[in-house]
Amino acid sequence: QKEVEQDPGPLSVPEGAIVSLNCTYSNSAFQYFMWYRQYSRKGPELLMYTYSSGNKEDGRFTAQVDKSSKYISLFIRDSQPSDSATYLCAMTLTGNQFYFGTGTSLTVIP
């Protein structure tokens, strides 16, 4: 069983739509959860970081963690063409080793 499972998509939405991206994980000890955005031919960049359960909001982005279900989500409101990228979830227990999902490819159509 993979440590982290993520639907690879691809996901295609019209501009202005609400996007929901999700990951599940198997290790209940994970405490730290991250979402990275990766544009084509570029390295990932950190988008959101959450510790333990709960919600975190940053502008149009909201990250949710449900540790009881081992499920994390990223919501993008009022999606823009510039949001078109691959979104990777990641999680860690200690910070030395991070476990990444396979990434979900998102296209926002103008």
Place this chain on the structure above:
Amino acid sequence: NAGVTQTPKFRILKIGQSMTLQCTQDMNHNYMYWYRQDPGMGLKLIYYSVGAGITDKGEVPNGYNVSRSTTEDFPLRLELAAPSQTSVYFCASSYSGQPDQPQHFGDGTRLSIL
């Protein structure tokens, strides 16, 4: 401000050849990481370093070696290239390794072994 710089950007190797992927960061970060990214597999940690002179294995270290003689540089060595090592390699760094400290990634080295 260059951040994390990886060279080369692209390389084609023959089976059995060796090469070194270079990684340099100018942010005075203590922690550095090497990942490989394969289609449908996500990022896998190869090796990491918590400071000069200290390295440790990640999830997929076989076939690779690393060294960390300075804070800035963290080269990854492939001794006997195999087709299974065809991948995109990313180097990353962070200040403390704590989960709330973001990892800064380079733009990757695309390596094909034929």
